Amino acid sequence: MDVLKNQYLEAKKNEITLRSLFESAQSCQLLISKELNILFCNKYLADFMRANHGLEIQIGSPVVDFIGEPYMEHFLSNFTAALEGKSIMLEQELSHGDQQIWWQFNYNPAYDNGGNIIGISYNATDITSLKKSQQLTQERDRALDHIALVQSHEIRRPVSSIIGITELLKEHTYTKEMEEVHILELAVGELDQTIRKIVNEASIQIQT
Numbered sequence: 709m710d711v712l713k714n715q716y717l718e719a720k721k722n723e724i725t726l727r728s729l730f731e732s733a734q735s736c737q738l739l740i741s742k743e744l745n746i747l748f749c750n751k752y753l754a755d756f757m758r759a760n761h762g763l764e765i766q767i768g769s770p771v772v773d774f775i776g777e778p779y780m781e782h783f784l785s786n787f788t789a790a791l792e793g794k795s796i797m798l799e800q801e802l803s804h805g806d807q808q809i810w811w812q813f814n815y816n817p818a819y820d821n822g823g824n825i826i827g828i829s830y831n832a833t834d835i836t837s838l839k840k841s842q843q844l845t846q847e848r849d850r851a852l853d854h855i856a857l858v859q860s861h862e863i864r865r866p867v868s869s870i871i872g873i874t875e876l877l878k879e880h881t882y883t884k885e886m887e888e889v890h891i892l893e894l895a896v897g898e899l900d901q902t903i904r905k906i907v908n909e910a911s912i913q914i915q916t
Contacts, residue, residue, distance in 0.1 A: 735833040739818060740771050742791060742827050753832075760804045776802075790815040790828040799835065810839040 736753035740746060749765050757763045763774055775783050779802065786796050796815040801808055814831040 735831055738771065738830040740787070740827050740830060742825075744771050744787070745769065746771050747827060760807075786813070786815045787828060790817050791825060793817050793825065799839075801839075808836075809834055810836045 736756060737748075737750040738746060738753065739748035746765065746767055746769050748767065754765050757765055757774060761774075765774060772780065782800075786798075789796055794815075795817070797812065799810065799812050801810045812833045812835045814829075814833075816829045816831075817825045818827045818829045820826045
């Protein structure tokens with residue numbers, strides 16, 4: 709009797725711990741049955757749906773009642789894949805009223821104690837701030853690459869002039885000065901190759 713009691717208390721403790729983790733998560737959490745009914749949803753999701761869509765999520769309700777029509781086919785496809793044992797992670801931008809939110813979606817099979825799939829767990833995390841940060845970084849990098857490209861072209865103009873001058877010097881310089889002209893020619897040629905490399909790399913970065 710004590711063994712059964714201890715097992716029950718341990719199971720209850722684990723349930724409370726798991727529920728606490730779900731409720732404290734700053735992301736939308738759902739447990740959905742094979743029949744597409746909601747088995748569990750956390751407070752974060754319930755509050756989000758109420759505030760942004762005026763909908764009240766109830767345990768036992770069909771999850772499709774809370775999925776937007778444009779997203780329905782996409783959701784059902786991922787739901788089916790998760791029921792087949794696949795784990796899916798994707799990112800997508802969705803409209804919620806007058807705001808756009810970038811989400812990271814996770815679909816995973818949910819198992820019972822016997823290892824049988826009983827539904828799926830669904831997680832949606834708001835990654836809008838991360839996406840905006842990435843976009844700003846990309847825009848900054850493109851701007852820096854453009855600056856490098858422009859500056860390299862500006863530097864290359866006088867280098868080209870010096871190359872032309874060294875060619876003239878080679879034609880009209882006496883033998884004793886040829887060594888100095890040759891050293892100048894090598895230095896300018898090396899500088900020219902370095903600038904060409906910078907220009908090519910900057911051009912590739914801007915195109916991508």
